[in-house]
Amino acid sequence: MSEADLFPEKRLLLGGFAGLAAAIIGAIVWAAVTVAAKYQIGFMAVGVGALVGFALRIGNGGKTFGILGAFLALFGCILGNYFSLIGLAAGELHVPFFTVLNNTDTAKVISAMWEDFISASFLFYAIAAYEGYKFSAIHASNVSSGSESAPQQQTTGVVPTDQMDAQRRR
Numbered sequence: 001m002s003e004a005d006l007f008p009e010k011r012l013l014l015g016g017f018a019g020l021a022a023a024i025i026g027a028i029v030w031a032a033v034t035v036a037a038k039y040q041i042g043f044m045a046v047g048v049g050a051l052v053g054f055a056l057r058i059g060n061g062g063k064t065f066g067i068l069g070a071f072l073a074l075f076g077c078i079l080g081n082y083f084s085l086i087g088l089a090a091g092e093l094h095v096p097f098f099t100v101l102n103n104t105d106t107a108k109v110i111s112a113m114w115e116d117f118i119s120a121s122f123l124f125y126a127i128a129a130y131e132g133y134k135f136s137a138i139h140a141s142n143v144s145s146g147s148e149s150a151p152q153q154q155t156t157g158v159v160p161t162d163q164m165d166a167q168r169r170r
Contacts, residue, residue, distance in 0.1 A: 015059020016068060022055035023076030030080030035087035042124035048080060049073035049128030053135020066137025073132025077125050085109050
């Protein structure tokens with residue numbers, strides 16, 4: 001047994017930190033792309049969700065990791081949207097990003113985000129949360145690599161169809 005098997009809370013903590021770091025990195029990348037393009041690309045949310053989900057696989061997956069992945073993906077999207085608005089305002093005012101970040105009325109930015117959230121952002125945020133859940137809930141041992149496939153569960157008396165087909169050919 002490994003240390004991760006003996007102390008599952010360490011896996012959750014490690015996975016949580018990896019997912020949080022991925023959410024923040026994803027948010028920064030989202031903001032940089034949005035500011036550079038001067039247009040918000042909704043598919044960036046999907047990328048944030050996938051990034052968070054894959055980062056959480058460090059913890060070895062499971063339902064708890066999936067739920068955490070969904071919340072962290074949503075957090076990364078909201079943070080990316082927030083940073084984007086700050087970055088666009090900084091560019092428009094010709095002021096450094098951190099100056100605008102420190103001097104901005106957060107309530108106004110959240111109000112602007114809420115107006116945007118009601119529209120198409122909701123769909124992309126939901127997809128990102130799903131991606132965060134889907135990719136992080138998978139156990140690392142169930143991820144197939146190369147010619148290996150995920151282990152099949154067998155029940156006594158039930159023969160998988162692949163084995164039945166092979167027997168018929170004999």
